[in-house]
Amino acid sequence: MAETGASPHGAPSPVARAEHFVWLTARVLEQRRFAYHFLSGSGSAGGDPSGDAVETALAAYGTEDGGYGYALEPDLRGPVSQPLHVGHALRVLDSIRRCGGQRVERVCRYLTSVSTSDGALPAIHPSQRGYPSAPFMPVVDDPPSALLATGPVVGLLHRNEVWHAWLFRATDFCWAAVDSLEKSHPYEIQAAVAFLDGAPDRPRAEAAADRLGRIVREQRLVTLDPERLDAYPVAPGYAPGGHHFAHDYAKAPESLARAWFTDEEMARSLDFLEREQQEDGGWPVLPHGSTHEGTPTRQWAPGSALEARPIVTIEALRTLRAHGRPLT
Incomplete structure (x- = not known):
């Protein structure tokens, strides 16, 4: 392996151990992501300081409708686009500072096409029917809007100063969903945090986060x-x-x-x-x-x-x- 760092006790470092695991088991996308984040400044083989290789690997999961599919999010299999795949793709693009431009314009057009009547995203779009998916991700014909899917996407787009018509109603949905949270669960709270961390109205986001923090501790x-x-x-x-x-x-x-x-x-x-x-x-x-x-x-x-x-x-x-x- 290129990275052979050791701890003070002589054992391989956490990154060196993880590098072996990634080369042994990971998809090309995760191999490229690991190289970008942890090898690019070390002179090691496979380093990708520009992020080009990450973006190329991510593009293989792109679909004709502007979304992402092909099990980018591993619990949803098959070739169809899904909001959860798009959220995953945006996190990757954000991590390499490329969450913008025409690629995101195409993503926003896809998001518009699959949004619910209130302008937000369902957790699972019905197009998943017929393809394998995790049993804890049921496919229904008329799925409701979900903060779980919408919050992280809206937060990342705002964080990267993306402006698109889709964001107006989706942002309103996220604020309403966050403000109405009283009894929740960890993944929903994580989605709310992802939204609040990117929301443009910082004083409102800070106040909402303070309330959610109390909910997390009290519940x-x-x-x-x-x-x-x-x-x-x-x-x-x-x-x-x-x-x-x-x-x-x-x-x-x-x-x-x-x-x-x-x-x-x-x-x-x-x-x-x-x-x-x-x-x-x-x-x-x-x-x-x-x-x-x-x-x-x-x-x-x-x-x-x-x-x-x-x-x-x-x-x-x-x-x-x-x-x-x-x-x-």
């Missing part, structure tokens, strides 16, 4: 002491082991969610995230929610689990680095 939607997992409930409908931690909400210090946690709580969370790196160098996939029949689902298909772990691994490393944890 015990965060595990504040990873050493005492049994003391914290898993959210209703989530699979056993589906705990969420401070770092799941505050993925970077500049996130509004960072103010929800003390320095000690954040440190414990990041310590736990560091320890979660497995022997093979990758991070585990968080257990997903239950099926509509109540049966816990973890790894519903071999391919999706294999493809998801490098994605989770890259995001774990990016979170640790954003919070100043040494990786090499």
